[in-house]
Structures are given as C-alpha cells and as structure tokens.
Amino acid sequence: MKTTALEPPSINTKRQYDREALSAYLKRSQVKVDQFLDDWLPKKEEGLLYEAMRYSLFAGGKRLRPILCLAAFEAPTGATNGQLPLVAVEMRASLRQSVLSLASSIELIHTYSLVHDDLPAMDNDDLRRGLPTNHKRYGEGVAILVGDALLTAAFTLMAEQGRNTVSSERVMEAIFELSSAAGMNGMVLGQLIDLQSEEKKKLDLNQLETIHRNKTGALITASVRIGGILGEATDDQLKRLTEYGQKVGLAFQIADDLLDVLGDKTALGKSVGQDEIKDKWTYPRLMGIEKASEMAHQCVVAALAALEPFGAEADPLRWIACYTIDRRN
Amino acid sequence: MKTTALEPPSINTKRQYDREALSAYLKRSQVKVDQFLDDWLPKKEEGLLYEAMRYSLFAGGKRLRPILCLAAFEAPTGATNGQLPLVAVEMRASLRQSVLSLASSIELIHTYSLVHDDLPAMDNDDLRRGLPTNHKRYGEGVAILVGDALLTAAFTLMAEQGRNTVSSERVMEAIFELSSAAGMNGMVLGQLIDLQSEEKKKLDLNQLETIHRNKTGALITASVRIGGILGEATDDQLKRLTEYGQKVGLAFQIADDLLDVLGDKTALGKSVGQDEIKDKWTYPRLMGIEKASEMAHQCVVAALAALEPFGAEADPLRWIACYTIDRRN
Numbered sequence: 001m002k003t004t005a006l007e008p009p010s011i012n013t014k015r016q017y018d019r020e021a022l023s024a025y026l027k028r029s030q031v032k033v034d035q036f037l038d039d040w041l042p043k044k045e046e047g048l049l050y051e052a053m054r055y056s057l058f059a060g061g062k063r064l065r066p067i068l069c070l071a072a073f074e075a076p077t078g079a080t081n082g083q084l085p086l087v088a089v090e091m092r093a094s095l096r097q098s099v100l101s102l103a104s105s106i107e108l109i110h111t112y113s114l115v116h117d118d119l120p121a122m123d124n125d126d127l128r129r130g131l132p133t134n135h136k137r138y139g140e141g142v143a144i145l146v147g148d149a150l151l152t153a154a155f156t157l158m159a160e161q162g163r164n165t166v167s168s169e170r171v172m173e174a175i176f177e178l179s180s181a182a183g184m185n186g187m188v189l190g191q192l193i194d195l196q197s198e199e200k201k202k203l204d205l206n207q208l209e210t211i212h213r214n215k216t217g218a219l220i221t222a223s224v225r226i227g228g229i230l231g232e233a234t235d236d237q238l239k240r241l242t243e244y245g246q247k248v249g250l251a252f253q254i255a256d257d258l259l260d261v262l263g264d265k266t267a268l269g270k271s272v273g274q275d276e277i278k279d280k281w282t283y284p285r286l287m288g289i290e291k292a293s294e295m296a297h298q299c300v301v302a303a304l305a306a307l308e309p310f311g312a313e314a315d316p317l318r319w320i321a322c323y324t325i326d327r328r329n
Numbered sequence: 330m331k332t333t334a335l336e337p338p339s340i341n342t343k344r345q346y347d348r349e350a351l352s353a354y355l356k357r358s359q360v361k362v363d364q365f366l367d368d369w370l371p372k373k374e375e376g377l378l379y380e381a382m383r384y385s386l387f388a389g390g391k392r393l394r395p396i397l398c399l400a401a402f403e404a405p406t407g408a409t410n411g412q413l414p415l416v417a418v419e420m421r422a423s424l425r426q427s428v429l430s431l432a433s434s435i436e437l438i439h440t441y442s443l444v445h446d447d448l449p450a451m452d453n454d455d456l457r458r459g460l461p462t463n464h465k466r467y468g469e470g471v472a473i474l475v476g477d478a479l480l481t482a483a484f485t486l487m488a489e490q491g492r493n494t495v496s497s498e499r500v501m502e503a504i505f506e507l508s509s510a511a512g513m514n515g516m517v518l519g520q521l522i523d524l525q526s527e528e529k530k531k532l533d534l535n536q537l538e539t540i541h542r543n544k545t546g547a548l549i550t551a552s553v554r555i556g557g558i559l560g561e562a563t564d565d566q567l568k569r570l571t572e573y574g575q576k577v578g579l580a581f582q583i584a585d586d587l588l589d590v591l592g593d594k595t596a597l598g599k600s601v602g603q604d605e606i607k608d609k610w611t612y613p614r615l616m617g618i619e620k621a622s623e624m625a626h627q628c629v630v631a632a633l634a635a636l637e638p639f640g641a642e643a644d645p646l647r648w649i650a651c652y653t654i655d656r657r658n
Contacts, residue, residue: 049513049518145521147477148441148480184481189376
C-alpha cells in the first residue's frame with residue numbers, strides 16, 4: 001500500500017530500501033522507547049495524573065521522533081563497535097543509554113503537543129488513534145495539566161540524564177535544541193499560526209510551509225540533530241543530518257495530508273477525509289494529489305542525498321526517509 | 330499595614346528586620362529581573378504570541394521567586410567581594426550573570442502556571458492583578474499556547490546559560506530542580522489535587538497542606554535551592570536553605586489567604602473575600618484568623634532559625650521571611 005502516487009526512490013546503486021529490515025528496526029526501537037518510558041514514569045495506580053499521562057503516552061504512537069534520534073546517533077560513527085577499543089565500547093554503551101533517555105523525552109514533548117492540540121479551544125478533536133482524546137476521557141482541566149506535566153517531565157528526564165552522563169555539555173546542547181524546537185520559535189509558534197489561519201479564507205503554499213516547518217518540522221529536525229550531537233557528529237555531518245531532518249519532516253507532513261485523502265480508515269485508526277470536512281488547508285488541496293506526491297517524493301530524494309557520505313550505519317535513517325511516503329498510517 | 334494579627338518576629342539580637350533596606354533590595358532586584366526578561370524575549374511587535382506572553386509576564390508581578398533565588402545565591406559566600414582574590418571576583422561576576430538568567434527563568438514558569446490556572450477549565454478567573462486574564466484578553470486557545478511557550482522558554486533560557494557558564498554541571502542541577510518542582514511531582518500535581526478537591530465538601534488541614542506544598546511550596550523551595558546550588562552552598566547550607574524555602578513558602582501561602590480576608594482591595598489589585606465566594610478551603614477558614622496568623626508567624630520564626638549560621642549576606646533572605654507576613658499585596 002503506497003501513501004503517494006509514486007514509489008519511494010531507490011537509495012543508490014549500493015544500498016536498497018529494505019522494507020523488512022526497516023520493519024524489524026522500527027519494532028525493536030519502539031519496544032525500547034516504550035519500555036524505557038514505562039519504567040521511568042510513575043505507575044498509573046499512583047494517581048490520576050499519572051494514569052491520564054499514560055493514557056495518551058501509550059496510545060500506540062509510532063515513536064518516530066525518538067527512533068529518528070536513535071538512528072541519527074548511530075549514523076556518524078563510521079565504525080562498528082567490534083572495531084573500537086574496549087574503553088570506547090564501554091563509553092559508547094553508556095552514551096547509548098543516555099541517547100535512549102533523551103530520545104524518549106522527545107516523545108513526552110510530542111505527546112504533550114497532541115493532548116493540547118486536541119483541546120476544544122484548539123483543534124477540538126474527539127478521537128485520537130481510535131480512542132477518545134484525553135480531554136474527552138478525563139475532562140479539559142486534567143488534559144491541560146497532563147500536557148503541562150508531560151512537557152515538564154521531558155526536561156526532568158533530560159536533566160536527570162545530564163547529571164550522570166559522560167558528556168553533560170552535549171546533554172545541555174540537547175536540552176537547548178529540544179526546548180528551542182518545541183517553544184515560541186518552533187512548535188508552539190506553528191500551532192498559533194495554524195490557529196490564526198483558521199480564520200483565513202485561503203492559505204498560500206508559503207504560509208502552509210511556515211506552519212508545518214514550525215509545527216511539525218522543527219521537532220523532527222531537532223530529533224535528528226540531538227542524535228547527531230550525542231553521536232559526536234562533525235559540523236559537516238550535523239549540517240547534513242539537519243538537511244535530512246528538514247526534508248523528512250516535510251515529506252512526512254505531505255504524506256499525512258495524502259493519507260487523509262487516499263488512506264484506509266482501519267489502518268489509520270481515524271476517519272479519512274477529515275481535513276476536507278474541517279476545511280483545513282493541506283498540500284493536496286493546494287497543489288493537487290499528483291503534485292503533492294511528487295513534492296513528497298522529491299523531499300525523500302533530497303533527504304537521501306544529504307546522507308550520501310555516511311556509511312551503512314545511516315541505513316536506518318535512509319529507510320525511514322523512504323518509509324515516510326510508503327506507509328499506511 | 331500588617332497582613333496577620335501579629336508583628337513579624339525579631340531576627341535575633343544582632344540583626345534587625347529593616348523594612349527600608351528590604352524595600353530598596355526588592356525594587357533593585359525586581360528591576361534587574363524585569364530588564365533581563367525584557368531584553369531576552371522577542372518584542373511584542375514580532376508577533377501575537379510574544380505580545381500575549383509579555384502581557385502576562387509584565388503585568389506587575391513581584392518577582393518573589395527570582396528574588397529568592399538571587400538572595401540565596403549570595404547567602405553562602407561568607408565574604409564580601411572586596412575580600413576575594415581578583416580571579417574569584419571575576420568568576421563570581423560571571424556566575425552572578427548566570428544566576429540572573431536562571432532566576433528569571435523561574436518567573437517564566439511561575440507566569441505560565443498563573444495563565445493556565447486562570448483558564449475556564451481550571452480556576453476560571455477573569456481578573457489577575459487588576460487586568461483581564463490572558464484568555465479573557467486573547468482567547469482560550471492563545472492562552473493555552475502562551476502558557477506552553479512560557480514553560481518551554483524557561484528551559485531554553487536555562488540551557489542557553491548552561492552552554493556558556495563556568496559550571497554547566499550546576500546549571501544542569503538547576504534545570505533538574507526547577508523541572509522537578511514544576512512538574513508531575515510538584516506544581517502540576519498540586520494543581521490537579523486542588524482541581525479534584527473542589528468536588529469535596531470539606532478538606533482537612535493535611536489535605537490543604539499537601540495541595541500547597543506542591544502547588545506553591547515546591548517552586549518557592551526550588552528557587553531558594555537553585556540560588557544555593559549556584560552559590561556553591563555546602564550540604565549543610567543547602568539543607569538549611571531548603572528548610573528556609575519550605576517555611577517561607579508556607580508562610581507566604583497562609584498570608585495570601587489572610588490577605589483575602591483582611592486585605593485592602595486597592596493594594597491587592599483584586600477583590601477581597603474571593604476565597605469565601607468561591608467556596609475555597611483556606612487556612613483561616615480551617616483554623617480561624619488568629620490561629621492561622623500564629624501559624625504563619627511560627628513559620629517565619631522557623632525560617633529565620635534555619636538561617637542562624639549564615640552571616641550578613643543572608644540578611645535579604647531574613648528580611649523576605651519577615652516580609653511574607655508583613656505585606657499589603
């Protein structure tokens with residue numbers, strides 16, 4: 001089942017887009033993130049707040065952002081662990097634990113944004129991933145607090161890690177990246193412009209791109225960058241990872257819009273055609289299905305090109321780029 | 330004009346509660362924090378989000394939490410700057426700039442909590458410091474986003490500082506303290522219990538203390554602790570500062586409740602008797618005015634006792650303790 005009207009591009013002559021390897025990689029990484037968050041958060045029996053936080057956090061998210069972070073962490077190495085001296089292997093194992101914490105904290109931020117975006121004063125959604133939204137289940141007051149708690153918890157988790165890790169400077173960079181991407185010059189700004197745009201009769205492509213660059217693109221790009229920073233990427237590598245993140249973020253958004261038109265209700269876990277019903281401005285609406293598909297395809301091509309100098313360690317990132325336009329939900 | 334039925338306690342035989350010195354200290358510190366935040370935040374002309382953030386941030390707050398942080402930073406030194414070697418003076422000046430950033434970030438957190446608490450789904454307040462609340466002025470959707478943006482900005486500001494400061498480990502500690510106090514085991518939890526308690530017919534003193542310890546106490550205590558951590562307090566000093574913060578936080582809350590009964594509308598900038606109208610459980614309601622006054626007084630006595638081994642550098646902290654029960658708003 002294709003999302004867009006086009007097949008994913010081939011990676012290059014040496015590497016192939018391996019759907020099976022990707023599927024196993026996604027599953028494995030998702031389990032790691034879920035397990036970590038489940039261990040880290042207070043149990044739901046400990047109080048309503050924790051129950052309500054867990055309700056939205058464990059509602060079946062794909063964990064795309066943490067997985068991008070984990071994948072980007074591995075990309076700059078250029079050597080498998082077996083070839084490293086023992087001390088480096090140990091340091092890397094410790095770093096890998098750090099990156100799992102930090103990657104998981106990104107999911108806390110992502111989930112908070114969904115809970116707040118669904119509120120009646122925002123997008124006013126009743127369903128999310130086939131379940132009642134947080135405020136439908138727990139009431140509006142609790143849902144606002146759940147979002148606040150998830151957002152704040154992300155920074156507790158990061159700082160906790162920063163106190164123990166081998167490089168607190170890099171963790172500090174990660175906190176800076178994440179809060180910048182999530183806040184008043186990133187995700188929150190994007191949501192505000194989106195909120196304001198609802199009053200407008202027509203949005204142009206530029207305005208739509210501004211919304212998505214901030215609302216979804218910034219956090220996806222930050223996820224990749226944080227992985228790269230913790231993986232000790234060089235300046236050039238980090239620049240390339242940033243380019244990759246921006247293109248994948250845009251491809252992901254366009255594909256989301258296309259799924260709302262072309263997708264399958266059961267696979268999506270939500271009704272299709274919602275954007276049209278809600279009179280939302282989307283890429284297919286502004287450009288047509290064919291051109292929007294072509295644009296998503298071009299983004300994936302550009303994302304793959306940005307990764308050109310990286311070795312086999314970057315293959316999961318490559319597969320994820322292809323996957324953004326090759327998914328059912 | 331006294332808040333409580335009792336005079337503030339005398340500090341000890343050597344030191345006096347100096348209302349004039351305190352007033353000058355509060356004013357000077359408030360100007361510093363306001364100036365810093367005004368410089369740091371995007372201007373209101375740059376967009377609605379920034380305008381709405383500034384609307385609540387510059388609505389005349391006392392900056393008590395940042396000031397406690399600044400004062401606690403000075404407390405452990407035990408030597409005036411003039412007696413330190415030059416390199417230590419320079420380091421201290423750099424640290425002082427750091428502590429101003431971190432102290433100011435606490436005010437961003439405090440303001441976010443006020444904006445969200447005022448929302449219709451929470452306390453549903455129309456007025457704050459004599460002005461329409463954020464959602465009354467900008468609408469509910471914007472107010473939710475303003476809170477989210479202020480909360481997130483606090484961590485950007487801290488991390489930005491952590492990248493430059495002489496001790497990124499201590500800044501990391503500060504981020505941990507602040508996010509822990511503000512989040513699911515602190516302020517947000519307190520607000521949730523408060524929200525739930527509205528359905529209850531009667532609250533006992535224990536339950537009221539749990540709410541306030543989390544809802545207001547945790548952030549006040551963290552403010553003092555962060556100052557102490559950055560001021561390189563010893564373990565014993567930090568323990569004492571923590572005790573001070575807890576007692577001052579409680580005294581402050583009881584005094585707030587008393588002001589609502591005994592206070593003057595003009596000085597307060599809001600109507601008196603609101604707690605009774607809203608059927609809120611308060612210390613005077615549960616204990617009577619006299620016993621609540623006595624309890625606030627005892628908290629101040631205990632806060633002063635905790636500071637006993639500190640020198641003159643801790644005088645602003647001492648004065649602030651007395652001021653909590655000796656104020657008009």
